[in-house]
Amino acid sequence: MQIKKILNKVINEFNNDPPNIDNTGNIEGQKKYLNIMEKSYFLTLKNCIKILPKKNSNICELGAFLGIVSKSLKYLGHNVIACDIPYFFDKDEIKKYFDKSAIKSLSFNLRNYQIPIPQNSQDLVIACEILEHLNFNPLPVFKEINRILKIGGFLYIATPNADSFIKKIMYLIFGRQPSFKTNQFFEQLNSSQNMVVGLHWREYSHSEIKEMIAPFGFELISKEFSYDIGTNHGGLLIALLKKFIFALPGCKPNQILIFKKLKNSKTKLYINSDS
Secondary structure, X not given: OHHHHHHHHXXXXXXXXXXXXXXXXXXXXXXXXXXXXXXXXXXXXXXXXXXXXXXXXXXXXXXXXXXXXXXXXXXXXXXXXXXXXXXXHOOHHHHHHHHOOOOEEEEOOHXXXXXXXXXXXXXXXXXXXXXXXXXXXXXXXXXXXXXXXXXXXXXEEEEEEOOOHHHHHHHHHHOOOOOOOOHHHHHHOOOOOOOXXXXXXXXXXXXXXXXXXXXXXXXXXXXXXXXXXXXXOOOHHHHHHHHHHXXXXXXXXXXXXXXXXXXXXXXXXXXXXXX
């Protein structure tokens, strides 16, 4: 399959010449993360090509991080903009890393509620493993995504599934949600740790995400639940146990939601510039 072949090519390119994206110098940690996310990358690429079968589509990936999805889509014939926070992308090394593949890279923070891309210019916006990391009101972000998408364009979201029965059981047992301990607040502010955006501040059900996004001119056209992220992490026995438990009805921990932009958003939002 072409997608698998391209993905393997991009992964090999990364492993042979890995950039220091996370600023820690922990290249092996980046490779480990890539291995954990490989199945998710493949699923994302397969779904994106399905909704955009023609080449030369304009695609923006928010939270591109290691750039695996962005580079793969470029090699599959699309025009790609890879975006992430300045901590990761505001370095000459990273800009050159994407330049080699003729990919435009942008560094900005969604907290500022501005995406520096022209309006009605994108056919697809990808936001994988982004929503759960936002520790601020995400509604203006959805309005911005609507602004840069063409009418008929798509928003692809992959995020943890807060409706997973296993997550609810874990909450009852351990009394914490979504998925971090208080000591990780300290790790996040430690420059030697790769925890800049590692915390899940809020996980959502698919109905909550729909309620937040639909008012901005979107229609939910597809939802899918999976367990492709992280099931091969933690050793063979743990991996097998995860696959068995997460395969049970109502227990899949991850979700993929695809929205279609039907119209430009006219929803007005008050944004306090001092917040």
